Amino acid sequence: MGRGGKRAEQLALFKSASAPERRSEVETARAVDAPAPHTPVYLMHRYFARRPATVFAALVRRHSRPGDVVLDPFLGGGVTLVEGLHAGRRVIGVDLNPMAAFISRAQVLHVDVKALASAVRAARSGLKAALGGVDAATCPACAGHAEREWLEWSVACKCPGCGADVALARCDKVGPGAYRCACGGELAVLQTAPRPAVPMREKIHCSHCGHRAAVPVSPSSAAAAQQWERTGRELCRAQGLSYPEDPIFPGRSTGQVLRRGFRFFHELFSSRNLYALAKARAVFEEIAAGGDPAIRELLLLAFSSALFEVSRLAHIKGASAVKPGAHYWPSDIFAERNVARHLCQRLTRMLSGKRYAQRYLGAAAALPGTCAAVLAGDAAWTVLNASSTRLPLPDGSIDVCITDPPYGDYVNYSEMSDFWAVWLRDHLQLAAGPIERTEEAVINPAQEKTAERYRDLLAQVFKEVRRVLKPHGALVMTFNNKHYPAVWALMQATRAAGFLLPRDGVYFQPPIAAYKTTLNQQRAGSIHGDFVFRFLRAEQPETPERGATGAGEWTSVAVSRRAMALLAGGEASSLTELYARIIPELVAGGAFDGRPDGELRGLSAILEDAAAKARAIERRAE
8 A cells, every 4th residue: 555545544544533423512621530640652751841641631622522623832742732632633733942842743753663663772782882881880799890870970179178179979068059078168169169070979780790789989980980071072073973062051040050160061961971972873863864754753852862861960869860850950969870771761761652652642643744734634733843923824723722831930941942952953953052932931031031021922822822713712721830920921911812711710630649749840839730721712802901900809918818718627738729729719809910010929928928827826726
């Protein structure tokens, strides 16, 4: 069967699977009862603040019907795309961030799994041949040849007390970036002249005797590591290997590494790992040359997925290397992870994810196309790397918009994604410089984006969403920021774009236990769980009253009293539960309709104070 005949067969299968036996009314919103951790398709490559798949699967089922066209203008980690296709919907995903588009597309891209498995085997063999000796070690138990899983380094500083160069790992930590030397001298990392980092510990795995443990670094390992630091980049140049030499672009997130003296992205890797990554990239490109473009894309996906974990932004916690969160955080005691070993793990996870995706999506994965083809029913999905302030879609063509917009100042997506993008610049066809972020909807002083600018960018996107929605279409979204300015901006933007929020249009999605300990969930402004909003199209766009306070009866005193009542009545027992109950009440009562500089701007402080008072009352009662 030719390619055209195969596609026609797959299209028939997709349409058959999407055709409902009964077209019942869309269910009203309600919380998902048993949300679960991510499935293998989402474990192929991380993305910041990716929402739970089961939550979005439920939103797709409840707000659309099989065969409907679903739009996600902030595609991000691709959850709407994957779950929409699985449910028999046609999906158009759009994201300004090229890494979001790349990751989402790769997750659903159809590939010959047998050919991919063969490429993965070749990549493993190639990594072993090219990098087999890079992390070689001597087993401390049997003195045989072993492999190093990671090497722990410590930043060193000149102690103002004794004048010695001191590894911070040997000092007492007395505060953020502050240490005390054995001599009693105080060291502040940002104020003390840095010295070359010092190898401290290594984790050895011996395949001969089975010994596997973290031990103090041996003199020979320390000398080899220091030698790599001196010669690693020169070795890349001598072998014609390339690595990104882009400067670290100034920003809110990147400021953390710039303040520590890092100036280029390649400086966020040890020289040994920089060489190993450059070598590995060459191995992957050689395997993919002249073959299926989908296989090349997936090998690059596996490569990109390893970058954060093998950089100086990773650290050791317990006996394992810990990957960084949604920020640039250079640890004073960092991990140099075995690149070949970790890439092999990422290849395995990528292959597992694609096997799962092919089964999960069925014929839909093999049916990409243009927006026009998706709307005509001749394709199942498309992913656009573009700004959603200008959607290439006709009026009234979309059944429902289901999305997860940026959460104000919660995550700086483009700044974080630059870390990946500089390695994939040619593949992503990116110009020199940072990822384009002029129309990125965030609150970010480094980009001169205030809450008002964030509101205006959201409003531009939502106006486009309203234009392309069918008359009875809805805008459904999750949102995870408890701070008043961010929620205010969201409410203002939707009203200005021509959407109404019915009184039952907001509810709280309970948290997933597996997500509570992630670094994303521990950032200031985040809560455990998500607010879910369902906006309906208004007859005409409405400009919110900019001059009014908008708080109505909601003063700081009224909010505090209501919070105390919820806590005393047992309707809330934690800050998260308090937010879950009171924010929908504030939204319904118009507390976000005016300007963000009223007395409710300090909403978080009001609720935290109420919770502290309630705990004090409980202690006195005991």
